[in-house]
Amino acid sequence: MASKIILLPKEVGSLSRGLPPADVPPQPETLFVLGANGGMSVAPDAGFTVVFGRNEPEVHVCVGGGDQHVSRRQGILTRQYARWVLTNTGKRPIRFPDSRLVHRGDQAFLPAGYTPLFVVSPRQDHLLEVRISAARPGGAAGGPTLQEESTLSDERDLEDDERLVIVCLAQRYLQGDPQPHPLTWAQVADELKRREPHRNWTEKTTAHLVSGVRRKLSRKGVHGLLAKEVPPPVGNALNHNLITDLLETATITKDDLSLLGP
16 A cells, blocks of 8 residues: 655656656545655645745755745645645745735645645745646545646646747746846857857847747737736846746746756
8 A cells, every 4th residue: 555645855856747756646636745855745635734834854845945034834735625725824925826825824725736836035936836636537526626637737838949948048047046037138049059059049049939939828818928018118027927927837947957958
């Protein structure tokens, strides 16, 4: 019989790509939680409360380690009413991908599938990855279903070159810079030329490629990616909004930095 509580090493990679490999398939509605230094999976009938926060010795999953703005015990994940529930017990709000904030003392149900949660801090937002495995067909009353999980994935489709250029553009965000901003087109082109000297990377080609991604996502309903949707001066706002969307939907993650080489 598989254990109801399993520790996950940080090497497991992002939960946005799916469930971690396992010898035995997880029980339906199993909770997976991952922070910067690893995480855990908890079966729905384990009767276990997951505590997360910045003080690693006091919590099960560390998030925001080293950032004094994040509470030592920032929040908990529990099973209530046949659903997984997030409770914010810390001083900083926790943001869902749709920008909804959960403040101290508040609770929110977690949907099936993948949900990136962000502990909001003045220095930077700290990512806590959550994934709930598929429920049985039909689900429990009021609970998620297999169909619900399949439609909740927000990850955007990117071609290989689009991903490479955007990861280069967004590398300061992915590296956890406290005040990140996109690289300039000159910096992106220069770095890509060093990485792939056989390719004709220029400021114009990189800018054109990213502009195409913004238009593509705008047609799918993502707001703030076109100049007419942003008050002047536009500056870096369009690329910042694009990067923020791709981070919040886990379309790009820190694992993608490997595309840029050592």
